[in-house]
Amino acid sequence: MTQKPSPERSKFAQKFADVYGSHPLPAVYRNFILSDSYLPYRKAVIHDLPTYGPTEVELRLAGSALLDRDQLFEDSDIQLDEADEYHPIAIVRHSPQFLAIDRTIAAAPVFLWHHETGAFERVFDTFELFIENLRTPEQLETERRATLNAIARIYQVCEPALARSQGQFDRGDLEAAKTEVDAALHGHNPIEYDGTNDFEAIGILCACYNLRGRILLAQGCLEPARAAFLEAMSCGGRPYWEAVVDAIFTSILLEDITVVFDLVGSIHAEDFPFHPSTIVRRNFTQDQIERVKRIGTFRDDQRAFVEEVLKWAVAAQP
Secondary structure, three states, X not given: OOOOOOOOOOHXXXXXXXXXXOOOOOHHHHHHXXXXXXXXXXXXXXXXXXXXXXXXEEEEOOOHHHHOHHHHHHHOOXXXXXXXXXXXXXXXXOOOOEEEEEOOOOOOOEEEEEOOOOEEEEEEOOHHHHHHOOEOHHHHHHHHHHHHHHHHHHHHHHHHHHHHHHHHHHOOOHHHXXXXXXHHHOOOOOOOOOOOOOHHHHHHHHXXXXXXXXHHHHOOOHHHHHHHHHHHHHHOOOOHHHHHHHHHHXXXXXXXXXXXXXXXXXXXXXXXXXXXHHHHHHHOOHHHHHHHHOOOOOXXXXXXXXXXXXXXXXXXXX
């Protein structure tokens, strides 16, 4: 039976009710449309879709093409009998591709249909997770302003503080160095270099986190040191490679390599712009390097990773 449209609903929601009133759809998606919760996202933006990378991708969650599933699939050369479980939910602007849910699953996982491959690729495990990753134009503008302010503060505060803290660290004044870098990082969160933001500024932030980690490492505080190295890794920029080595070796000293293995378990010396042994030699004592060489417990699937890292440790010794 066709669902009776409510006069309070938007036009798209009313048409949706007319077209899909008797169509089996997950409640989480049906309610999102019929309650007009979709309205702020009519012209939404999303990042990190497969094949698009960090590029901002514009979506249309209320395009007229979404009201004629069969025609959209036919125009996309999709065999209806082979894709019966999929239902379109968003059009990718300026592209023949679109997003669809699996209508047979209550959580409504979201898929991207690839025009070139003719296949649906899962991108979000639930429809709710998809919505959490959407940005309205207003949210996007707010985030952009916040990022610009953070970048400005990196140049104004973090860059000079990094130079002062590095000098104090080199002179062995660890407490002063830590106080300096902690003050610079106060109120900051890691900012990932996404290919579009300021590479130099992100690198400065990465270096600040990494220096914090080196100070903590020198003070014998391995857990917080590794946390700082991981924060540096999550930024990027030129210091990223140093942060990777520092995080790996500190994790081995902690006898807990799973977290870095999950992040960089396939890394090799050839991936670096310089041999990682130079970082090992500069940032770790010979005693620490010896301890790394005696690494004990690790999983079978981590063996190749450990063997690669041990080569760096051997190369770092005189």
